[in-house]
Amino acid sequence: MQRKFSFEALFVKYCGVAAVVFSLGCLIVLLTVIFINGIPGLRLDFLTHFPSRFPAQAGIFSALIGTFWILVMTALFSIPLGVMTGIYLEELAKDNWVKRLIQVNIANLSGVPSVVYGILGLAVFVRFLGFDRSILSGALTMSLLILPIIIIATTEAIRAVPLSIRLAAFGVGASPRQVIWYHVLPEAMPGILTGVVLALSRAIGESAPLIMIGALSFVAFVPHHPLDSFTVLSIQIFNWVSRPQEAFHALASSAIVVLLGITLSMNVLAIYLRTRFVQRRGGD
Numbered sequence: 001m002q003r004k005f006s007f008e009a010l011f012v013k014y015c016g017v018a019a020v021v022f023s024l025g026c027l028i029v030l031l032t033v034i035f036i037n038g039i040p041g042l043r044l045d046f047l048t049h050f051p052s053r054f055p056a057q058a059g060i061f062s063a064l065i066g067t068f069w070i071l072v073m074t075a076l077f078s079i080p081l082g083v084m085t086g087i088y089l090e091e092l093a094k095d096n097w098v099k100r101l102i103q104v105n106i107a108n109l110s111g112v113p114s115v116v117y118g119i120l121g122l123a124v125f126v127r128f129l130g131f132d133r134s135i136l137s138g139a140l141t142m143s144l145l146i147l148p149i150i151i152i153a154t155t156e157a158i159r160a161v162p163l164s165i166r167l168a169a170f171g172v173g174a175s176p177r178q179v180i181w182y183h184v185l186p187e188a189m190p191g192i193l194t195g196v197v198l199a200l201s202r203a204i205g206e207s208a209p210l211i212m213i214g215a216l217s218f219v220a221f222v223p224h225h226p227l228d229s230f231t232v233l234s235i236q237i238f239n240w241v242s243r244p245q246e247a248f249h250a251l252a253s254s255a256i257v258v259l260l261g262i263t264l265s266m267n268v269l270a271i272y273l274r275t276r277f278v279q280r281r282g283g284d
Helices: 002-041 044-048 061-092 097-109 114-128 137-157 164-173 175-203 208-212 233-241 248-281
Strands: none
Touching: 002 164, 002 233, 044 061, 044 164, 061 097, 061 137, 061 175, 061 208, 061 233, 061 248, 097 137, 097 233, 114 137, 137 175, 137 208, 175 233, 175 248, 208 233
């Protein structure tokens, strides 16, 4: 019996190691191919030119600006609502069947395919509310997509705060609002920031919901307000990859490198902010 258990444990261990090695190898090969094809195309005119049917003149300027529009507006809609919902569910809501039902539905929504959110955004924001195929419709749709992630990250971060901190604050006469604002949230902020950055990183990499609401694949202008039409880097990449010319595939690789750079910068910022919060709490 002991030998069988040891064999099974050894089998599971080596299967796990093999899966990690295989995944890491595929990732390295994929990134190597992308960087080899994409780095030569990273020129200033590639970042400042609009898309074109001529590969030598094509750029990502409108897609880059549209990506930042979507990123900023999605953050404005989703972060306050997601964090406040997480605080309510974990700190203020009564522990009853209604709360548990909400939590189960939020967990289920985090696994819904992104194209379903695109269909919902098309029906509600584009057609019913009449926002048309605009940045506002795209940002609201992406906010629905990442809200469950932010809510779950917030609740988990708040749940990890020791109960002794709350009891000590109540013991010196703090109100529930003061306990949440001055004690619980600062302790949970590193985890909340990590969840927010992961959610926003997913948002800027998604193309299916934005394609469903009618985001354009060729935009030769810069959007100036939330009701303008737009495109984003993920859709521009999809457009170039679907073309038969190899030159456009190289442009897609360059755009992927830019998108990876934006995502990496967001993660570096999250690590920096997380470290600052931890150091500040340690100094206090």
